[in-house]
Amino acid sequence: MSVIETLPTTTTDERIERLNVASVKRAREIDDLLAGAPGEGQILPDELLSVAGLGLDLTPEQRRTLSREEVASILTAGVQFEAVLMAGFSLQVATAQDPSDPRVTYALHEIGEETRHSRLFLDLRAKIGPTARNPLVTGLLSKVDKYGIPHIIGRPALLFTLVLGGEEIPDMLQKIVSEHPDSDPHLSAVNRYHRAEEARHLAFARSVLPEVWAGASWSDRFAVRHVAPLLIGGMWDTLIHPGVYGSVGLPAWETWRAVRRDPHRVAMRHQATRPVLQTLLESGVLVEGRVPRGWRRLCGV
Numbered sequence: 001m002s003v004i005e006t007l008p009t010t011t012t013d014e015r016i017e018r019l020n021v022a023s024v025k026r027a028r029e030i031d032d033l034l035a036g037a038p039g040e041g042q043i044l045p046d047e048l049l050s051v052a053g054l055g056l057d058l059t060p061e062q063r064r065t066l067s068r069e070e071v072a073s074i075l076t077a078g079v080q081f082e083a084v085l086m087a088g089f090s091l092q093v094a095t096a097q098d099p100s101d102p103r104v105t106y107a108l109h110e111i112g113e114e115t116r117h118s119r120l121f122l123d124l125r126a127k128i129g130p131t132a133r134n135p136l137v138t139g140l141l142s143k144v145d146k147y148g149i150p151h152i153i154g155r156p157a158l159l160f161t162l163v164l165g166g167e168e169i170p171d172m173l174q175k176i177v178s179e180h181p182d183s184d185p186h187l188s189a190v191n192r193y194h195r196a197e198e199a200r201h202l203a204f205a206r207s208v209l210p211e212v213w214a215g216a217s218w219s220d221r222f223a224v225r226h227v228a229p230l231l232i233g234g235m236w237d238t239l240i241h242p243g244v245y246g247s248v249g250l251p252a253w254e255t256w257r258a259v260r261r262d263p264h265r266v267a268m269r270h271q272a273t274r275p276v277l278q279t280l281l282e283s284g285v286l287v288e289g290r291v292p293r294g295w296r297r298l299c300g301v
Contacts, residue, residue, distance in 0.1 A: 048176065051066070084153065117197070172272040240259070
């Protein structure tokens, strides 16, 4: 059961105040996690590697390297997404008309928590020691980041929709990893810690989305309906960049494209993104029977 489902039916202000109280109670140092480290071997089991459905004949050393490079790539993507999220919340704090609004207080809680998460991710990434270079950062993706991020954080409805996508996707992946007995114990501990805090972030986004949508501009609404599914799909596709596969001697771009098309990975994307669509339907952002094509393709509905 999610955090939001455990809260009684009440006003949005009261719900966010409860989240503020929960954040204060659950705030804790991450010194123990920062002091730990993953083992030197394979940190993801074979069946959780992104290439599991491709039938590749990989050596034990290739599987070891691939597991570490995949996790490092996901951690990097997580830090980058959380930076966008923090920028969006910082803009909202800076432009808030009422600094005593509980939404402002919770935005500050979330910024603080995301900062801790980013520190933890970067610490884990450094201990993994990845060597793969991401070829996406010098191409079209870099231009999308440079020019697109200001437009994202300036559109509250789009921002909160992407928050849902950026939280639901790692939540599903981290649940799978942390519950698998053959995952690295330290990696599983990091995932459990992150999921526990992100549950409140999802609850906050779900709580405020209806009121944000009510005041959204036409361009913000258009972006949620037609641009957001493309951006969330891009998030999923770039969690593991092509250079990861090249690091173990596989054809980088060819393998990356094959992974994107693999039915098992497509099914995982559907599983990760359908909760986002469900929230949009429940919030009145989208209407059942009139869901835009981009959302239908993203979620497989």
